[in-house]
Amino acid sequence: MAEPITITGPAAKPRRTPSRLRNLFAERQVLFGGSFILLLVVIAIFAPFIAPKDPLEQDLMLGSLPPAWLDGAEPGYYLGTDDLGRDVLSRLIYGSRIALLVAIVSASLAALIGTILGLLAGWYGGWADRIISRIVDIWMAFPPVLLSILLVAVFGSGVHSVIAAIVIIDWTRFCRVVRAETLAQSQLDYVTAARTAGFPRMKILTREIFPNIVPILIALVSLEMGIAVVVEAILSFVGLSVSSDTPTWGGMIAQGRQLIHHAWWLLVAPLAVLFTTVLAFNQLGSGLRRALDPVLRR
Amino acid sequence: MIAVSILNRLIVAAVTLLGVAVIVFVLLRVVPGDPIAMMIAPGASPADIAALRARYGLDLSLPAQFGVWLQSVLMGDFGTSISLRRDVLELLLGRLPATLELAFAALIVALAVGGAVAVAGTLVRRTPLEPAIDAINGVLLAVPDFVWALALVLFVGVFIPVFPLSGRIDPTLSIDFLTPFYLLESLVRFRLGVFFDVAAHIVMPVLALALPLATVITRILKEALLEAMVQDYVLLARLKGMSEMRLVLQEALRNAVGPALSLTGVQFTFLVGGTVIVERIFAYPGIGNMAIDAVINRDLPLIQGLVLVFGAIFIVINLAVDLLAAALNPRLRHG
Secondary structure, three states: OOOOOOOOOHHHOOOOOHHHHHHHHHOHHHHHHHHHHHHHHHHHHOHHHHOOOOOOOOOHHHOOOOOOOOOOOOOOOOOOEOOOOOEHHHHHHHHHHHHHHHHHHHHHHHHHHHHHHHHHHHHHOHHHHHHHHHHHHHHHHOOHHHHHHHHHHHHOOOHHHHHHHHHHHHHHHHHHHHHHHHHHHHOOHHHHHHHHOOOOHHHHHHHHHHHHHHHHHHHHHHHHHHHHHHHHHHHHHOOOOOOOOOOOHHHHHHHHHHOOOOOOHHHHHHHHHHHHHHHHHHHHHHHHHHHHOHHHHO | OHHHHHHHHHHHHHHHHHHHHHHHHHHHHOOOOOHHHHHOOOOOOHHHHHHHHHHOOOOOOHHHHHHHHHHHHHOOOOOEOOOOOOEHHHHHHHHHHHHHHHHHHHHHHHHHHHHHHHHHHHHOOOOOHHHHHHHHHHHHHHOOHHHHHHHHHHHHHHHOOOOOOOOOOOOOOOOOOOOOOHHHHHHHOOOHHHHHHHHHHHHHHHHHHHHHHHHHHHHHHHHHHHHHHOOHHHHHHHHOOOOHHHHHHHHHHHHHHHHHHHHHHHHHHHHHHHHHHHHHHOOOOOHHHHHHHHHHOOOHHHHHHHHHHHHHHHHHHHHHHHHHHHHHOHHHHHO
């Protein structure tokens, strides 16, 4: 809530000051999460240059090799090979492409839809708010598992359906938060001032209120990316994501689960990468939220 | 008054279930791809296709199709599974008990573990142990259950292999089960050898489902307990000389359990949702595992039946939670 005494105009909106930026980097969560995600993005983009082997190249003579530090390892295969002799490290590196693709695309689309509807509901109120809020309530009452079974059954398998399913299920997360935040912002003095100054309503929403919602939005997108990575892994684990010849973390986990008594490292490697990635997105998201959200910071 | 509110909730539940039925019907009828195309053998004549269409009512208008479909569903006719070529209701009834045993066993374990840790955390409050418990709980809370279940596979399966990692019962053990509730039935009939085998098979999936729920219960219950511990009635009891343990268990717990229980109910629906992937990971023959196969095979009649069953389970859980909350909270009961 705003201080009742001070009158804040649009010019007095919280600006990102250098000290605030320093706060952001001082936040250990952001540092850990951000640098890991950055590293992952670089690895995904430059996968062909970084991966030591071709992720699809099979060599049955070199099947089920253990990682480099165990007995029986073969030089050059740092994390060992799967039962078909494919290099685990290279497959992990290429698998980051699908994971990040799904995370970025689905989280951005869900954020886009949810933010537009949330802004409209929170700012215009009235029947727009009633309709949008009711849709969100009904949507969220539907258990995600049921909805994803239905959606994947409708769309068929493939990376497009995975993205569509995540967007269709999770836009409500953004809508709810953005609506509440818009509602809270619209009670503040700078909005009243802008209104008194005769700014058009739409302009107040896009130029004044929206920039103040961006920080919380960034945090939510980061958290959503963590969710999306897990959903993609689950769907490729059960064979409903991309075709099985494309390396994915979920597909590698499925393979590792089957060969658990035979070659346990096939499960450890992708599981560790998946876990760290999700953790990094979560840390980044909650760290950003803590650093940027004025309510939580206080 | 109570009767009216119960009736009210029952009506809401029935309407919600109807809504689920409409959504299922609409979504699966707009599926890209003809359901008949998946049933026919290659080279079927147009007359055969038309006959199949008429048999499944696909030549009628959509609302009429919905009427026909709803009527048959209400009569217990869910159609025939395309991939398994068996009656859908029969398949569902055969698999549902396995999932119910799994879900309820997980709920009980979660309540026991979560409750015990919350009480322990309250007893050691303001000691160095409390932040340790909170920190471990916080980390576990952040782990998605998919990752959790696989981590269990890894640790218990590879490093200390005590429990079987897949299936529901050792296939060489044969006992003529009268019901599909293997765990309960073997216990009731006192076939302990069989019971221990079924129990050993269920341990891993139960842990995978129960521990995430336990962490949630711990957090909510501990918060409620800490709040209750500073209330006047606890202070009074302490002045009377009650031991700390009795203060927590007899005084605080009674008042803290209400809010924790209703949140547990909501979380229980997530647990049931989680059975889908956990059953898959542990090759446990329940309806969740079946749902994934049905989606892979695009077996529409089976998917319809499964979604309706899951929908009904969620609605029943929510109803039970509402009624339980009303029974526990005098204000709601009279309101």
